[in-house]
Amino acid sequence: MERLWSPWRLAYVTGTSDARGCVFCDALTSEAAAPLVLCRGERCYVILNLYPYNSGHLMVVPIRHVASLAECSHAELCEMMELTRRAEIALAEAYRPQGMNIGINLGRSAGAGVVDHVHIHAVPRWTGDTNFMSVLGQVRVLPEELAETARRLRPIFQRLAEE
Numbered sequence: 001m002e003r004l005w006s007p008w009r010l011a012y013v014t015g016t017s018d019a020r021g022c023v024f025c026d027a028l029t030s031e032a033a034a035p036l037v038l039c040r041g042e043r044c045y046v047i048l049n050l051y052p053y054n055s056g057h058l059m060v061v062p063i064r065h066v067a068s069l070a071e072c073s074h075a076e077l078c079e080m081m082e083l084t085r086r087a088e089i090a091l092a093e094a095y096r097p098q099g100m101n102i103g104i105n106l107g108r109s110a111g112a113g114v115v116d117h118v119h120i121h122a123v124p125r126w127t128g129d130t131n132f133m134s135v136l137g138q139v140r141v142l143p144e145e146l147a148e149t150a151r152r153l154r155p156i157f158q159r160l161a162e163e
Helices: 007-014 023-027 074-095 146-162
Strands: 037-040 044-048 058-062 099-103 120-125
Touching: 023 044, 037 074, 037 146, 044 074, 044 146, 058 074, 074 099, 074 120, 074 146
Parallel strands: none
Antiparallel strands: 037 044, 044 058, 058 120, 099 120
């Protein structure tokens, strides 16, 4: 029998994370999270999802702690969209996905894992990327480590910021 190891998911699966406070607010000051931050603007930033649905799963997050789009300023909303646009471009260039999910989950009943800090997900998709492992086994198999994902995407985000 083949075994798939992903020990970094244990805290997520068991709900025993050491995180205190808001993971998105803490991400900008945490040494552990620093490698996950791909791009930082004046009001928002782009970070890799620590528990991705697919390789390349990004989130665009306002720096200010706000729970909904209604609480965001016009400037925050504009920068969130611009960084989401860059995320789409970067993911398309780096991964050549066949599709992409761009979405916001507001509230736990809508699927939000972090309910009090709004964020936009950008997830590259390929035909067949949901297979029996995900559907029956509730397990995802990711072919790339987060450090490699960051290495692929960070230079693209840097180039896009300069354009």
